[in-house]
Amino acid sequence: MIEVEGIHKSFGAVHAVRGVSFAAEDGRITGLLGPNGAGKSTTLRVLCTLLKPDRGAARIDGADVVADSLAARRKIGSLPHGSGLYPRLTARENIAYYARLCGLERRAIAGRVEEIINTLDIGDFADRRAKGFSHGERTKTALGRALIHDPQNLILDEPTTGLDVMATRGLRELIVKLKAQGRCVLFSSHVMQEVAALCDDICIIAHGKVAIHDSADGIRQRTGRDDLEDAFVAAVAMVEEA
């Protein structure tokens, strides 16, 4: 469960996030949708405790990201934009490194890494160095790394960008599987179709504010548009007018 309450964040003169509030429930996939520069990444970085909000608060399963950031990080797995693997380590070593850093029991690490490798079906390239990985292989490995400490909440920053059709499908199936396990999945994207296909709830952000937060059907109804893309444009326009 991820709760965001009126967070603001400025970088110098740029007011990137201006009072974003939403909640992402357990067992649901919440899509954070918005044009480039809308404040999605900044919001996700606040949730990962990388940035401190200027105002407002955010909680991960009740743990405040500022006051209790270590506890918040324990409950979060994050797949950053771009996978951020170590090219000279193998997929297995990349995952095992995070397992050790997260403080997993020494004896349990090898087993847990193997389990992740099986779940994500990355055994084929698990013992190759990440340097030569395809985009899809990198993303899957990074997802495995994010899941190593079995976090209740998962934050994915534009995970499908640059993936081919098959890899995107595979990743979607995985995300659905994670949801079925009762996890809270928060997922950012600027691609309407993808969010529509996958998410239970959609939170549209534009100009640092939440334009609308509802289910796909709810958004269609409230904007009066059948096509989600039109609805998206209408929602963004609503913020611009306000």
Next chain:
Amino acid sequence: MRPVLTVFAKEVIDNLRDRRSLLTALFGMPIAMPIFFVVLISFQIERNIDSAEELIELPVIGAEHAPNLLRYLESRNIDIVAGPADGAAAAEAVQAGDEDVVLLIPADFGEELAGMIPATVELYLDQANTSGNADIGRVRDALFGYNQALAGIRLSARGVNPALLRPLNIDHIDVSTPSGRAAILLGMLSYFFLFALLMGGMYLAIDATAGERERGSLEPLLSLPLARAHLIIGKIAATCVFMAIALALCLLSFFAALPFLPLEQLGMTPNFSLAVVLAAFALLLPFTLVSASMMTLAASFTKSYKEAQTWLGVLLLVPTMPILIVSILTVQPRFEFMFIPALSQHLILVDIVSNEPVSALHIAISATSTLTLGAILTWLCVRLYHREALLG
């Protein structure tokens, strides 16, 4: 403690796999240093022999006008050869650098000499030509010597004591001892050792900070449930170990190369036994913390791997600056200097190598002040890693 060890182990393994950087970092200096020393020492030996009475050649124009003068010059180990056609040609040859110095004896030289008029000889030389300075000095000295000898003969012939012309008797007494001379050259040693140490950790320091950010692996790393202080300390520790390995390799390489260096020809008897190698390693070891934290700090500020490389290249020189300054000024070890990292290690090492007594207090102050600075820099790194701007 466990996260620190985890980060440490990962950085060490990761960087051991970076073969090319590893070779440059760890083996560049140990191979380059003995070679450099051989060249430096050979050059030094050549210069020493130069200043001794080596036969030099002197082109002379109008040699027939002053046979006695030329005989005198030959007695001073100056070989007379035929010079260019005339003064203009001589000036040209010297200007072009074909000759270092040319002596012109005018036709009326003998006449003037007989008439007790100061007889003119012309010496063509180029003051800007530093490589010819030794030869020019030799010829000048020889001409001056002939001048003195002739004056002495003239005075004697008139019953005057030639000593009247020498109110001053200037004696040069060279007090430099063989070990003192060695110290100047061996002062370069600590410079090399520190340089090797810095080089050894540079790539890792960059890779673990600017490289981590550039790869995009810093963000997920900082999102993990562990204290940032542990991360940074693990990285600095790994850098320290690489620096220590580079230092050890460089010390051993010099130890191995030393018997082949012609130091005795320069009258040097450096004390560089295995015990000194170990002492030097222990002495310089605290400096790894200063170097590692300094490089980590600097590389964390930069925006990219490239930029980090540029800045750290400059930073390589910073710890060696005090050594260079002191080497040029040839300052004696003093108590206050022991508080300056790099400089204190340098001064103590020079004392050890040139067999001088070393004060235990100096060693203690050097180690303490160096480790203190290292701790402060590490603390600054930890502070820096809590700043949001770090993500770039």
